Amino acid sequence: MxxxxxxxxxxxxxxxxxxxxxxxxxxxxxxxxxxxxxxxxxxxxxxxxxxxxxxxxxxxxxxxxxxxxxxxxxxxxxxxxxxxxxxxxxxxxxxxxxxxxxxxxxxKSGRFGQEDPMTPLNKEYVGVVTRNRREIDKVMQGGMDAEDLDRNVEIAPKCRFGKDLSITAHGHFLPCSPAEPAGPSGWFYENLEHFDLRNFPIEEILASSKWQELETMWERASTAPPACREYCGVHKDYLKQYSETSRPDRPNKPQDIIAVTIGS
Structure with missing residues (x-):
């Protein structure tokens, strides 16, 4: 290869x-x-x-x-x-x-949960993604109404910049791998036929009314599919840090690294 x-x-x-x-x-x-x-x-x-x-x-x-x-x-x-x-x-x-x-x-891993025993004790090594995700979890568990949710959380889709787009093993083209339905429920499951590469090329899916519907749903955290809130939701307290730490080639994706140059 x-x-x-x-x-x-x-x-x-x-x-x-x-x-x-x-x-x-x-x-x-x-x-x-x-x-x-x-x-x-x-x-x-x-x-x-x-x-x-x-x-x-x-x-x-x-x-x-x-x-x-x-x-x-x-x-x-x-x-x-x-x-x-x-x-x-x-x-x-x-x-x-x-x-x-x-x-x-x-x-800095972005996968540490609220009380994860593997989380570093030194906060310098707890990244923006982890801290943001913990705040999102608190918001979702707190039972906020739609208005409060929209005030506290924005959706910053990584897929808008051509990154994280995913083709599943079943031949569906989705915004990211977390969007693949884990069970027979939810917006993506109900609309899988519109993302089927056996019936539509990628260009048609991206230009389709169903993709535009998804774009509209991202405008508010309360209307976004749960997978989008969990993976691309940004708490208001971390909007500035997300912007400052995002990779140049991957907007909306914090780098969360400390790079040390060793050799030439």
């Missing part, structure tokens, strides 16, 4: 947990990649902690692969910060320098 993409003239970004591959596989991969390509190793901790989240990860495989690849191509290390590994931030920086990666990126 990588060879095919390179022959087509594409730049490639590989993201991997680094486990369970023999060195011959990494050698072949690096032989294919060029100066414009990169590998990101998602390694969330050190030898004694990475496996807590990355179940069955093999540290020896990972470190050997990182050291080899860092000498061949551009390598970044993405480190999701949890309570069980936050004490290893400084040690990770030292190891990153020793390995020779280009950047060490500390990622």
């Amino acid at each position: 990588l060879s095919y993409l390179k022959k087509a003239g594409l730049g490639i970004s590989v993201e991997t947990n680094g486990s369970h591959r023999k060195m011959d596989w990494w050698r072949k991969t690096c032989d294919i990649l060029g100066d414009e390509d990169m590998i990101t190793f998602s390694v969330d901790g050190l030898e004694d902690t990475n496996h807590i989240y990355r179940i069955n990860a093999r540290w020896n495989d990972i470190e050997q692969a990182m050291r080899y690849c860092a000498g061949r191509v551009a390598v970044d290390w993405k480190f999701i910060v949890f309570r069980h590994n936050e004490h290893q931030i400084d040690d990770a920086r030292k190891l990153a320098e020793d390995i020779g990666v280009r950047r060490l990126v500390f990622k």
